[in-house]
Amino acid sequence: MRKFLLLVLTMAPLLAYSQGFQVNLEGQKQIGMGHTGTGIVQDGASVFFNPGAMAMLPENYIQGGISPLLFKSVFNPAGTSIQNHTSNKVATPFQAYAVWGPKSSFWKLGVGVYTPFGGLTDWGNTWQGKYVLESLNLKAIYIQPTLSVKLADWMSIGGGFVYNHGSVDLTRAIPLANSNGDPGQARLKGSGKGYGWNAGVYFKTEAGITVGITHRSQVNTTIPAGDAIFTVPASLQSSFPQPNTFRSTIPLPATNSIGFGFYPGSKWIVALDVNLVNWDSYKTLSFDYNTNTAVLQDTHSARNYQQAYSLRGGAQYKANDKLALRFGGGYASTAVLDGYVTPEAPDANRVYGTLGLGYTVAKHLDIDISFEYEHLMQRTQTNFESQLSGSFKTDVYIPGISLAYHW
Amino acid sequence: MKTFKLHIYIIAGLLLLGACKPEIHTPKPSAGSVDFSRYIALGNSLTAGYADGGLYLAGQQVSYPSIIGKQMQSVGGGTFSQPLFSTAQANGSGYLSLTGFNADGTPITTPVTTNLAVRGVLPVPGFGNVTLYTKYTGDINNYGVPGIKLLHITYAPYGNLNGYFERLLPGNAPTNSTTYLDFVMSKPFTFFSNWLGNNDALGYATSGGAGDVLTDKSTFAALYNVLINTLTAKGQKGVVATVPDVTSIPYFNTVTVGAILAGVQKANPNAKALYINALVSGSTYAPRAATTNDLIILTFPTSKIGQPVATPVGNLPYGLTPYTPIDNQYVLDENEVALTEDYVTSYNTTIKSVAASKGLAVFDAYTFLQNIKQNGLVVNGVSVNSNYISGGLFSLDGVHLTPRGYAIVANEFIKAINDKYNSSIPQVNISDYNGVKFP
Numbered sequence: 001m002r003k004f005l006l007l008v009l010t011m012a013p014l015l016a017y018s019q020g021f022q023v024n025l026e027g028q029k030q031i032g033m034g035h036t037g038t039g040i041v042q043d044g045a046s047v048f049f050n051p052g053a054m055a056m057l058p059e060n061y062i063q064g065g066i067s068p069l070l071f072k073s074v075f076n077p078a079g080t081s082i083q084n085h086t087s088n089k090v091a092t093p094f095q096a097y098a099v100w101g102p103k104s105s106f107w108k109l110g111v112g113v114y115t116p117f118g119g120l121t122d123w124g125n126t127w128q129g130k131y132v133l134e135s136l137n138l139k140a141i142y143i144q145p146t147l148s149v150k151l152a153d154w155m156s157i158g159g160g161f162v163y164n165h166g167s168v169d170l171t172r173a174i175p176l177a178n179s180n181g182d183p184g185q186a187r188l189k190g191s192g193k194g195y196g197w198n199a200g201v202y203f204k205t206e207a208g209i210t211v212g213i214t215h216r217s218q219v220n221t222t223i224p225a226g227d228a229i230f231t232v233p234a235s236l237q238s239s240f241p242q243p244n245t246f247r248s249t250i251p252l253p254a255t256n257s258i259g260f261g262f263y264p265g266s267k268w269i270v271a272l273d274v275n276l277v278n279w280d281s282y283k284t285l286s287f288d289y290n291t292n293t294a295v296l297q298d299t300h301s302a303r304n305y306q307q308a309y310s311l312r313g314g315a316q317y318k319a320n321d322k323l324a325l326r327f328g329g330g331y332a333s334t335a336v337l338d339g340y341v342t343p344e345a346p347d348a349n350r351v352y353g354t355l356g357l358g359y360t361v362a363k364h365l366d367i368d369i370s371f372e373y374e375h376l377m378q379r380t381q382t383n384f385e386s387q388l389s390g391s392f393k394t395d396v397y398i399p400g401i402s403l404a405y406h407w
Numbered sequence: 408m409k410t411f412k413l414h415i416y417i418i419a420g421l422l423l424l425g426a427c428k429p430e431i432h433t434p435k436p437s438a439g440s441v442d443f444s445r446y447i448a449l450g451n452s453l454t455a456g457y458a459d460g461g462l463y464l465a466g467q468q469v470s471y472p473s474i475i476g477k478q479m480q481s482v483g484g485g486t487f488s489q490p491l492f493s494t495a496q497a498n499g500s501g502y503l504s505l506t507g508f509n510a511d512g513t514p515i516t517t518p519v520t521t522n523l524a525v526r527g528v529l530p531v532p533g534f535g536n537v538t539l540y541t542k543y544t545g546d547i548n549n550y551g552v553p554g555i556k557l558l559h560i561t562y563a564p565y566g567n568l569n570g571y572f573e574r575l576l577p578g579n580a581p582t583n584s585t586t587y588l589d590f591v592m593s594k595p596f597t598f599f600s601n602w603l604g605n606n607d608a609l610g611y612a613t614s615g616g617a618g619d620v621l622t623d624k625s626t627f628a629a630l631y632n633v634l635i636n637t638l639t640a641k642g643q644k645g646v647v648a649t650v651p652d653v654t655s656i657p658y659f660n661t662v663t664v665g666a667i668l669a670g671v672q673k674a675n676p677n678a679k680a681l682y683i684n685a686l687v688s689g690s691t692y693a694p695r696a697a698t699t700n701d702l703i704i705l706t707f708p709t710s711k712i713g714q715p716v717a718t719p720v721g722n723l724p725y726g727l728t729p730y731t732p733i734d735n736q737y738v739l740d741e742n743e744v745a746l747t748e749d750y751v752t753s754y755n756t757t758i759k760s761v762a763a764s765k766g767l768a769v770f771d772a773y774t775f776l777q778n779i780k781q782n783g784l785v786v787n788g789v790s791v792n793s794n795y796i797s798g799g800l801f802s803l804d805g806v807h808l809t810p811r812g813y814a815i816v817a818n819e820f821i822k823a824i825n826d827k828y829n830s831s832i833p834q835v836n837i838s839d840y841n842g843v844k845f846p
Contacts, residue, residue: 072427072428072429073429074428074429074430074431075431076431076433077834077836078834079818079821079822079825079833079834080433080833080834080835080836081433081436081481081833082833082836083430083431085428085429126839127838128787128836128837128838129787129788129838130787130838131787131788131789131838132787132788172788173838175789175799175811175841175842176842176845177841177842177843177844177845178844178845178846179844179845179846180844181810181841181844182841183841232845233844233845233846234846235505235507235508235845235846236845378431385785385788386785386787386788387785387786387787387788388787388788391431393429393430393431394429395427395429397427
């Protein structure tokens with residue numbers, strides 16, 4: 001029975017975290033250090049953080065990790081003392097990397113599988129905003145083969161191709177009551193794909209500071225024919241023809257990063273990252289139905305996201321040969337303008353803090369654990385489109401663990 | 408086994424995290440400057456929770472006073488009792504239920520006639536038949552009486568003429584002599600809401616200006632003063648609502664001259680106009696061609712159109728010639744509309760000035776419903792408007808509200824009270840209340 005429970009927990013879907021739908025959980029060592037990693041070389045996670053730094057890795061890596069994530073939002077409708085909570089669902093962002101190159105050669109090949117975007121919010125079917133959203137489960141799994149080349153002892157570059165498998169599962173209530181007074185429901189469920197790339201450069205300066213600059217491209221992900229399932233009173237079913245499909249495209253935004261590494265003593269690494277996320281590409285969320293009726297029209301909801309930035313900092317202290325202690329934190333600005341905040345991703349400016357611990361359990365084997373706490377500032381909003389009015393506030397708790405084998 | 412234990416720890420840890428929920432600090436609900444301990448509601452069918460052409464238990468349970476009363480309990484309000492029908496007689500007076508749609512999209516409604524609370528029918532000489540309902544004997548906070556006008560509140564025999572009022576009184580018709588106002592005042596209260604006055608105009612309008620009369624403006628003013636003076640005699644606070652523009656309801660805007668004519672022209676392209684018997688002035692009526700400014704009532708049997716009617720010049724089609732106009736009772740013509748609006752405006756001037764002189768809160772239902780008619784309203788992602796059935800606001804009778812409509816109104820009352828008295832009665836979750844029920 002407990003085993004079954006565990007299965008349910010780990011099978012439970014994905015996440016919602018950091019600006020909009022961006023999920024910043026791409027390596028346990030890096031999470032421990034405030035999710036920095038653009039300007040330093042730590043492990044195989046460089047595939048994501050900076051493909052340009054990959055060739056600088058002293059060893060080959062195979063690693064995998066998971067960050068079970070609890071996204072806990074509350075909504076207080078304006079003029080009430082009601083507190084609507086999202087249900088406890090555990091999202092499971094994961095990250096896996098392999099990096100290989102001949103010993104002391106000038107190149108390395110790598111592949112990464114990670115989850116840079118997603119959202120898992122379940123507000124239930126009785127809350128104030130049920131006609132806006134009941135639940136959303138959005139996943140993006142990026143698969144990225146990568147090549148990195150060392151141009152000189154002090155400089156390397158790299159780039160990768162990104163294939164994205166995206167999926168969405170969204171439900172909302174329809175304000176058409178059946179004879180029992182229960183509302184109808186719309187469910188949009190489907191998957192699709194998108195392509196993009198990732199490139200970076202990494203160099204060591206004479207001052208002993210390392211620097212990384214990367215660009216991760218926009219990945220337009222299209223769901224060409226998802227299922228559009230409408231449950232409505234029988235007398236209205238002809239207005240909501242079944243079966244039906246929908247088409248939708250989400251532009252997962254480009255991210256520009258610059259990162260620095262400082263080495264104040266042999267035991268310390270201090271890292272700083274700045275990210276600029278081009279969320280301004282996300283203008284509209286559209287659902288284009290294959291079969292339209294007078295009642296069932298295509299929808300085009302303005303999102304009008306804006307560019308967002310984040311500042312990250314972290315440090316690692318190598319206590320001894322086997323043990324590394326890490327901590328960090330950061331600030332991320334919201335991508336969502338006032339009036340556009342929706343329960344899909346009740347975004348706001350946010351601060352976060354992280355702790356991490358790395359331990360070499362055997363000669364080639366690292367185990368890394370991290371913990372992140374993130375707080376989204378309370379935000380009081382009336383959405384232009386839905387007129388849903390009230391305050392959102394969110395806390396995110398993310399423990400994480402990974403194993404890395406290196407040789 | 409070891410990993411199994413580890414899993415248990417991980418799960419326990421996650422559950423622990425799951426227990427810390429974010430909370431948003433909200434100010435403690437406050438009664439402001441008001442004692443809400445006994446709230447009573449005065450009004451007509453809208454106050455009683457009338458819907459779908461009848462008063463029945465499910466409608467009573469979502470009446471706006473019951474919603475307000477419940478929300479008041481967090482600011483010191485007491486129990487809010489309503490004269491509910493019993494579960495066995497839950498269908499009360501009977502009501503309309505939507506049972507399907509015709510091929511042309513028009514709704515099919517069917518009367519619900521089981522489990523009624525009808526006790527009998529009393530013929531009253533010179534008045535007509537009065538349907539009597541099973542008596543209610545418990546405590547009452549909701550004094551909403553379907554059909555009552557402001558004109559009736561001091562009329563002693565009224566308890567014998569209105570079955571909905573009669574069922575609240577201890578005595579049986581035709582022996583009652585307690586006025587509505589005396590009955591309401593028989594038990595002390597601390598706060599009141601009053602939404603009387605609609606029927607003083609609505610009765611005239613829904614009968615196409617044929618079966619009822621508008622309450623005289625100065626009579627309305629005099630009675631409204633008596634009412635509010637009585638209600639506030641011991642310093643009680645309250646909220647009053649204005650009379651909505653009766654022509655903004657679907658009852659007058661669903662079956663239109665244009666739609667009927669288009670239907671006629673499908674069969675007979677030569678038909679040029681519908682004819683109605685329209686008000687000229689005073690009580691003079693004359694036939695003329697209908698325009699879009701003439702309002703046809705929702706219950707007009709459109710099948711009458713074109714039926715042969717015997718006239719001195721032979722059989723002529725109903726509604727299509729000046730000799731066979733649509734009967735007055737089915738049409739609120741342009742002049743009748745203007746007359747009604749003039750009276751409603753006057754009533755509302757009275758209501759607002761009396762309320763101002765007593766420092767009462769005002770819910771301006773006239774402006775609010777006018778706004779919805781013109782612009783619609785979006786609440787929590789739900790779009791509502793004044794359209795029949797699809798609008799979600801008005802019930803199947805086209806006059807009274809759906810549960811969603813009553814919840815919206817309840818929140819408007821609450822906002823008006825909070826604004827006036829610096830209280831913070833929490834608003835209700837409108838998403839919990841449905842519109843028209845579909846089969």
